[in-house]
Amino acid sequence: MKMHRAEEIWLIISVSVLVLSMVVTGYQTFAQGMGPPSNMETIDPQKVDEHELFSEPGVYKTGENQYEVVMTLQIFSFTPGDIEIPAGAEVTFTMTSKDVVHGFQIAGTNVNAMVMPGHIQKITETFDEPGEYLILCNEYCGAGHQAMATTITVK
Amino acid sequence: METAVLKETFMDKTNKKLGVNPEDALVSKVYLSLAFILLLVGGTLGLLQGLNRAGLLQLPVWLNYYQILTAHGILLVVAFTTLFMTGYFYAGVSHTLGGLTSKARKFAWSALASLLVGTVMIMTTVVMGEASVMYTFYPPMQASPWFYIGLVFLALGIWLAGTGVFVNAASWKKANRGQKLPLFSFFAVGGYLLLILGSLGITAEVLMLIPWAFGWTETVNVMLSRTLFWAFGHTAVNVWYLVAVSAWYVAIPKIIGGKTFSDVLARVVVILSVILNVPGGFHHQIIDPGITQSVKFMHVFMSLSIALPSLLTAFAMFAIFERAGRKKGATGLLGWFKKLPWKDVRFLAPMIAMITFIPAGAGGIAQTNNQLNQTVHNSLWVVGHFHLTVGVTVALTFFGIAYWLIPYLSKRVMTARLNKLGLIQTWLWAIGMLFMSGSMHWVGLLGSPRRTSFSTYGDNATALSWDPYLMFLGIGGTLLFAGVVLMVYIVFHLMFRAPKGHTEFPIAEEEENASPTPKWTERWGLWIVLAIAVISMGYVIPIVDMIVNAPPGSPGFKTW
Ligand code: HEM
Numbered sequence: 137m138k139m140h141r142a143e144e145i146w147l148i149i150s151v152s153v154l155v156l157s158m159v160v161t162g163y164q165t166f167a168q169g170m171g172p173p174s175n176m177e178t179i180d181p182q183k184v185d186e187h188e189l190f191s192e193p194g195v196y197k198t199g200e201n202q203y204e205v206v207m208t209l210q211i212f213s214f215t216p217g218d219i220e221i222p223a224g225a226e227v228t229f230t231m232t233s234k235d236v237v238h239g240f241q242i243a244g245t246n247v248n249a250m251v252m253p254g255h256i257q258k259i260t261e262t263f264d265e266p267g268e269y270l271i272l273c274n275e276y277c278g279a280g281h282q283a284m285a286t287t288i289t290v291k
Numbered sequence: 292m293e294t295a296v297l298k299e300t301f302m303d304k305t306n307k308k309l310g311v312n313p314e315d316a317l318v319s320k321v322y323l324s325l326a327f328i329l330l331l332v333g334g335t336l337g338l339l340q341g342l343n344r345a346g347l348l349q350l351p352v353w354l355n356y357y358q359i360l361t362a363h364g365i366l367l368v369v370a371f372t373t374l375f376m377t378g379y380f381y382a383g384v385s386h387t388l389g390g391l392t393s394k395a396r397k398f399a400w401s402a403l404a405s406l407l408v409g410t411v412m413i414m415t416t417v418v419m420g421e422a423s424v425m426y427t428f429y430p431p432m433q434a435s436p437w438f439y440i441g442l443v444f445l446a447l448g449i450w451l452a453g454t455g456v457f458v459n460a461a462s463w464k465k466a467n468r469g470q471k472l473p474l475f476s477f478f479a480v481g482g483y484l485l486l487i488l489g490s491l492g493i494t495a496e497v498l499m500l501i502p503w504a505f506g507w508t509e510t511v512n513v514m515l516s517r518t519l520f521w522a523f524g525h526t527a528v529n530v531w532y533l534v535a536v537s538a539w540y541v542a543i544p545k546i547i548g549g550k551t552f553s554d555v556l557a558r559v560v561v562i563l564s565v566i567l568n569v570p571g572g573f574h575h576q577i578i579d580p581g582i583t584q585s586v587k588f589m590h591v592f593m594s595l596s597i598a599l600p601s602l603l604t605a606f607a608m609f610a611i612f613e614r615a616g617r618k619k620g621a622t623g624l625l626g627w628f629k630k631l632p633w634k635d636v637r638f639l640a641p642m643i644a645m646i647t648f649i650p651a652g653a654g655g656i657a658q659t660n661n662q663l664n665q666t667v668h669n670s671l672w673v674v675g676h677f678h679l680t681v682g683v684t685v686a687l688t689f690f691g692i693a694y695w696l697i698p699y700l701s702k703r704v705m706t707a708r709l710n711k712l713g714l715i716q717t718w719l720w721a722i723g724m725l726f727m728s729g730s731m732h733w734v735g736l737l738g739s740p741r742r743t744s745f746s747t748y749g750d751n752a753t754a755l756s757w758d759p760y761l762m763f764l765g766i767g768g769t770l771l772f773a774g775v776v777l778m779v780y781i782v783f784h785l786m787f788r789a790p791k792g793h794t795e796f797p798i799a800e801e802e803e804n805a806s807p808t809p810k811w812t813e814r815w816g817l818w819i820v821l822a823i824a825v826i827s828m829g830y831v832i833p834i835v836d837m838i839v840n841a842p843p844g845s846p847g848f849k850t851w
Pocket residue numbers: 333334335337338340341344360361363364367368371425426427674678681682686740741742743744767768769771772775
C-alpha cells in the first residue's frame with residue numbers, strides 16, 4: 137500500500153500525540169503516584185460488619201494532618217456521613233459496598249472511584265480549600281440513587 | 292467457470308436494471324422499519340429523560356426514570372443499531388453480490404425472529420419493573436431471569452445474521468474464483484465478525500447470570516461479569532461506528548461525484564478494527580478496584596491503538612473530498628470545500644456525522660488516558676461523549692443512508708420536498724445535539740453524575756449551580772425529539788408514499804490508476820487468529836486474576 141507524503145505526515149503527527157499522551161499518563165501513574173484508584177484487597181461482601189476495619193466505619197486520625205475515612209456504601213447512603221476535617225488534611229478514603237455497585241465522587245475534585253461489593257477501594261486526596269464539598273454516588277444503584285449523597289466539610 | 296462468470300455478470304446487469312429483487316427488498320424493509328419504530332420509542336423516552344433532568348418534568352409514579360433510561364439505552368444502542376445494521380448490510384450484500392442466496396435469506400429471517408423474541412422478552416421485563424438495571428445490568432443487581440434469557444436471544448440473532456452474510460460471501464467467492472469480494476460486502480463480513488467476537492464475552496456472562504437469577508446458584512463474581520460485559524459493550528459501539536464508516540468509503544464518494552480513495556486502505560481499516568477492538572472494553576473500568584495500575588496502563592495502549600483506523604479514515608475522507616472538488620474545477624487550498632453538495636441531504640447528514648467525530652474522537656482519546664478518565668468517569672460528560680459518537684456520528688450516518696437505501700428498496704424516488712425536510716432534520720439534529728451534548732460535557736466536568744434523575748441533593752449549593760446547564764440539556768433534547776419525529780416521517784414516506792421510480796444504490800468506483808488490491812486482505816483466518824491473540828493479550832492476565840483471587844461472590848439485590 138503506497139502512501140502519500142501528506143498522509144505520512146498526518147499519521148506521524150497524530151500518532152506522536154497519542155504516544156505523548158501515553159507517556160504523560162505513564163509518568164503521572166508510576167513516577168508521581170497519581171494513578172487511578174486500583175486497590176487489590178478483597179472482602180466477603182456478606183460479612184462487611186464483621187470485618188476488622190469496616191465493623192467500625194468512621195474518621196480516624198493517622199498522622200500529622202492525615203486522616204483515614206473508613207466508609208461503607210449501601211443503598212442509599214454513605215457511612216459515615218457529614219464528615220469534617222481541617223484544611224490541608226490528607227485524607228485516605230477506604231471503602232467497600234455492602235450491596236450493589238456504587239460510585240464515590242466528590243464534586244469539584246478529582247476524587248472518583250468505583251466501589252464494589254467484594255472489593256476494598258482506596259483513594260487519597262489533600263483538601264487545601266476550606267468549604268463544604270458534595271459527595272455523591274455516581275453509579276446507578278437503585279430507586280433512591282439520586283438521593284445518595286453526603287458532604288465533607290473542610291475547616 | 293466461464294459460464295459462471297457470464298451468468299454472474301448477467302445477474303449483475305439485470306440487478307442493476309430491475310433494481311433489488313422483491314424477496315431481498317422485503318428482508319431489509321422489515322429490518323429498517325422496525326429500526327425506525329424503535330428509534331421513535333427510544334427518542335420519546337429520551338425526551339422525557341431530558342425534560343426530567345432539566346427539572347421541568349416530574350415523572351408519574353408508574354413511570355420510573357431508571358426504568359425508561361434502561362429502555363432508552365437498550366432500544367437505541369442495542370436494538371435500533373443491530374436492526375439497522377442488518378437491514379443495511381443485507382441490502383448491500385444483495386446488491387454487490389448479485390442477490391442474496393436463499394440460504395442467506397433464511398438466516399436473515401431467523402435472525403429477525405430471534406432478535407424480536409429477545410427484544411420483546413427484555414422490554415416486557417423492563418416494563419413490568421422487573422429489570423430496571425440499565426443496558427449494562429451490572430450484578431449484583433438482579434433482574435428477572437427472562438431479561439437475561441432475552442439477551443441470549445439477542446446474541447443468537449446476531450450470530451444468525453452474521454452467519455447468513457458469511458455464507459453468502461463464501462458462495463459468491465466460490466462462483467467468482469480469483470475475484471476480490473466487493474468492498475461493501477467486505478465491510479459486512481468484517482462488521483459481523485467483530486460483533487460476534489465481542490458477543491462471546493456477554494454470552495459467557497449471561498450464562499453465569501441465568502442460573503443465579505433463577506436462584507440455582509447463590510452468588511456471582513461481580514468483577515468478572517462487568518469485565519465480560521464491557522468486552523461486548525465497547526465492541527458493539529465500535530461495530531456501529533464501522534457500519535457508518537462503510538457508507539463513508541463506499542457510498543459517499545459516489546454521491547459527491549468522486550471515486551474511492553483507496554480500496555486497499557478501506558480494507559486495512561476494516562482488518563485493523565477487527566483485530567484491535569475488543570480489549571478496548573477495559574477503558575470502561577479505569578477506576579475499578581481489583582485491576583492493577585500496570586494492567587490499566589497497558590490498556591491505555593490497547594485503547595489508543597483503536598484510534599489508528601480512524602486516523603487513516605480521516606485522511607482518506609478529506610482526500611476524497613478534495614479530489615472530487617478539484618475534478619469539478621475547484622482551485623486554491625480550500626476551494627473544494629465549496630464544491631461539495633451541501634444542499635444534498637445524502638451528503639450533508641453523513642458529512643456532519645464525520646465532522647462530529649473530530650471532537651468526539653478527540654474526547655475519546657482524552658478520556659481513555661487514566662487520570663483524565665478519573666475526572667469524568669460516570670459524569671454527564673460521558674453521556675455527552677457517546678451522544679456525539681453513537682448519537683451523531685453513527686445515527687446521523689444511518690439517517691443519511693436511509694435517504695437512498697429506503698427508496699432503493701421500495702422502488703421510489705426522493706423528491707425535492709423530502710430532500711428539504713431531510714436538510715431541516717439534519718440541522719435540527721446537529722443543533723439539538725450541540726445543545727444537549729455540549730451542556731452534558733460541561734456540567735459533567737463540574738461533577739453532575741450520569742444515570743441520575745433530577746436531584747438537588749437537598750438544595751446543595753454545588754448541585755443547584757448545575758441547573759442552568761441542565762436546562763440547555765432539556766432544550767437540546769426537545770429539538771432532538773422533533774428531529775426523531777421528522778426522520779421517522781421521512782423514512783415511512785420514502786417507504787410507502789414517495790413517487791415510484793428508480794433509485795440507485797451508490798457504490799463508488801476505483802480510480803483508473805488504482806493499484807490492485809493484494810490477496811492477503813482476504814485472509815480472514817489470519818485476522819481471526821490475530822484478533823484472538825490481541826484479545827488474549829488484553830484479557831488473560833486480568834481475567835485469571837479476577838477468577839483466582841476472587842472474593843466470595845455476591846447474592847442478588849433488587850434495589851428499585
Ligand atoms: C431524542 C433524542 C435523544 C435524547 C433526547 C436523549 C437523551 C438522553 C438522556 C437525557 C440520557 C440520560 C442521561 C442520564 O441520566 O444518564 C440518555 C442516555 C443514553 N442515550 Fe440518549 N438521547 C437521545 C437519542 C439517543 C440515541 C440516538 C442514542 C443511540 C443510538 C442514545 C443512546 C443513549 C444511551 C446508550 C444512553 C445511556 C443509558 C445508560 O446510561 O444506561 N440516545 N439519552
